[in-house]
Amino acid sequence: MKSKILFSLIFLFTLFSGKAQTATNIKTVEVTAFAKEIKTTQKPQILDVRTPEEFATGHIDNAQNIDWQGENFVKNVEKLNKNKPVYVYCRSGKRSLKASEKLEELGFKNIYNLDGGFLKWNAEKQKAQ
Structure with missing residues (x-):
């Protein structure tokens, strides 16, 4: 009896510890x-998910601006091809991660989120010059 209880406890521990x-x-x-x-x-x-004002100060070439916080975000991203890769960025990487999660929820298959966002993109670009 004790061995069954012990086995059950070990099983439950391993089940919930992973x-x-x-x-x-x-x-x-x-x-x-x-x-x-x-x-x-x-x-x-x-996909640049910053505000239009942020986008106007600079952006990655050929990026589309669809504001993550805008009321038409879902409607506008639905126009994109869900089966093609989508490259998402914001200022620092926080909004783009949330937007990427929403894209995944909407059925996008291949999403690249830029770590560090446009700030890091610009810093790397300036280092290369």
């Missing part, structure tokens, strides 16, 4: 990998 593994379509990548992916993808879908 981290839940969930598959995701989101890859958070560094600037160099993000730039390489954009460069090697034909007609990349680059």
